[in-house]
Amino acid sequence: MRREVTAGLGLAALVFLGLQGLHQLLPVLVLAAILGMVFLMAQGRLAGGRPFALQASGGQGGMPPIGFEAIGGQEVAKRELMEALDFLRRSDEAAALGIRPLKGILLAGPPGTGKTLMARAAASYTQSVFLAASGSQFVEMYAGVGAQRIRQLFSQAKKQAKKEGRASAIIFIDELEVLGGKRGRHTSHLEYDQTLNELLVQMDGITPSEEVQVLVIGATNRPDLLDPALLRPGRFDRTVRVDLPDxxxxxxxxxxxxxxxxxxxxxxxxxxxxxxxxxxxxxxxxxxxxxxxxxxxxxxxxxxxxxxxxxxxxxxxGEKLDRRPRETERRRVAYHEMGHALVSELGRPGSVSVVTLSPRGRALGYMRQTPEDDPYLYTKEELEHQIDVCLGGAAAEELVFASRSTGAVGDFEQAVDLALRMILAGMSSLGIVSRELVPDELLHQESHRILKRREARVRALLAEHREALEAAAQELLQEEKLSGDRIRQLLQAAPQPASR
Missing domain, CATH: 1.10.8.60 (Helicase, Ruva Protein; domain 3)
Known part of the structure; x- marks a missing residue:
């Protein structure tokens, strides 16, 4: 801020001297002002340059420290991370055994799984100074700004650790794929590559002999986009998966x-x-x-x-919407959602949680399932059942109204994805295949064959349980929301088909 004020005062003085008639000094002052502006741009202080967000592990300013015990659902990731951090906590023992200290740890996983919380907990666990920045903070339109900020960040970490009497500092970089993407992709903007090169140089410069040990923790949702030079041993030595909780x-x-x-x-x-x-x-x-x-x-x-x-x-x-569809649309949606629900319940009893006609977000109605347990693998029968549930909505519409609607577009996309998954897992008549070697036309034909067979089965299933479909849809139109238990009661009360 002081530099911006100084630049403003300098320009004001320049105007004042010009008005006083000191024209012979004007070129010199103009040149000095231009050089000053260039210096400020290089420091990232102008044109939207932002300072880094500093967070000390002791909680001075910013968010309070957090421990690993306050992070739930990531026991494996926490254990793996704590084992890696023990090299920093017990640096003397590690040095006695000739262990090279870790320079970087990568936290990879979907959004919202607690990667930032785990980085903050790592700082508390190791009693380290904590500095946080996002990858987007390093990229500016001015050449050299990103590299300069990398140098500033590492320098600031060491200075802050010395000031607080800490032996270590943790630098947390969120959205690492923005800063550390594969080089050569940004042909018109070499600033990305320069910034990444500077990060690589700074991480190479971390040595155990330094007074302050620096550890870089990166977080990303897309580790596949990172440059291989970042992931080699000696830079980001460990990758910790932070997945969705079971x-x-x-x-x-x-x-x-x-x-x-x-x-x-x-x-x-x-x-x-x-x-x-x-x-x-x-x-x-x-x-x-x-x-x-x-x-x-x-x-x-x-x-x-x-x-x-x-x-x-x-x-x-999302939130409930005020709009209300036409009555003909409500009837179609009611049968559509009950088609999903009945196929789900007939294939896996107890799987339906709730069915509703309340419009939310882009959905005019929906059926929510309750999984029996967290699945990690799927059999052919389970994938076929999921396809059946996807096709149940359109099949119910066709059974009752003799036509389909655009409301089944998302269902069809999901069904096609599931059919493709079956093919690539060797569960189709093609046997074991490779995605790269099989022509797209052949994949399309096999997907079409699977979907046609499942569609015929779903139509027959709903036709057999037409009375249950009618009763459940009519009650849904009146109540606008039915629980899974109520749907199961209606299904049991309806006359059972002779084939059952």
Whole structure:
């Protein structure tokens, strides 16, 4: 800020001297002003240059420190990271055994899984100074700014550690793929490559003999985009996967974020963890927060299971919309969603959680399933069942209205992806295949064959249970929301087909 003020005062003085008639000094002053502006640009102080966000592990300023015990759902990742950090904590023992200290650790995983929290916990665990920056902060339109900022960041880390009497400093770089993408992709902007080169040089310069040991922790959602030079041993030595939590991990995360929130007696966190398959830690935190907001809006003193079920839908699809479709569209949507639900329930009893006609986001209605457990592998039968569920909506529309609608576009895309997955896993008549060697036309023909066979089965299944489909769709039109238990009651009450 002082430099910008000084530049402004210099320009004001230049104008004043010009008005006083000191024309002979004017060229010299103009040249000095231009050189000053160029210097400020090189330092990244002008044209939107931003300083780095500094966070000391002791919590002076910024966010308070956090420990690994406050991070749920990542037990394997935490254990792997803590083992790597022990080389920094027990540097004397490591040096006695001739162990080279780690220079960098890469945290890779989907958004919202807690990579930033784990980096902050690493600083607390090692009693290190913590500096955080994002990859986008290093890239500017002026040549040399990114490389200069890399040098500033490493210098600032060492100075701050010495000032606080710390033996180590952790530099956390989020969105590392922006800074460390593969070189040669940005042919019109070499600033990216220069910045990455400077990071490589600075990491190579980290030696165990330095007074302050510096560890770089990077976070990315796309490790495949990173330059290979970053990932070689001696730079980012370890890659720690920070994946979506499993059911036990989700239960742990929910328990952490439920602290301080008055939950009603009907709230079952185990059941909630089971229903939130695929949620990240950020999604789960938002879920409990939205449940609390709904309770406050309704004047409740406790967060009930009803509030949390509503919050699950909101986190998945968004807020309820005020628009109301035409009655003919509502009928079509009701049969469409019940087609999904009945096929799901007939193929895997107990799988339907809720079906609703309430428009949310871009959906006019939806059917939410509850997985039995967190799957890691799928059999051919399981993938075929998922395809059947995708095709059930359009098949129900065709059965009742003798036509389809554009509401099935997303379902068809998902069904095609599942069919392709079956083919590439060797579950089709093509046998074991390679994606690179099989012509696209052959893949299309085989996908079409799989989908036609599953579509015929779904049509026959819904035709057999037409009465259950009619009864459930009519009740859905009246109630706008049906639980999985109610759908199962309607299915059992309907006359069973003779073939069953």
């Amino acid at each position: 059911k036990e991990g989700r239960r742990h995360i929910l328990a952490i974020h439920a602290q301080g929130k008055p939950l009603a007696a009907d709230v079952d966190l185990d059941e909630l963890a089971r229903e939130t398959y695929g949620f990240s830690g950020a999604h789960l935190e938002s879920l409990l927060n939205e449940g609390a907001i709904l309770a406050m809006r309704q004047g409740a003193r406790e967060i009930s299971a009803r509030h949390l079920r509503e919050a699950v839908d909101k986190v998945l699809l």
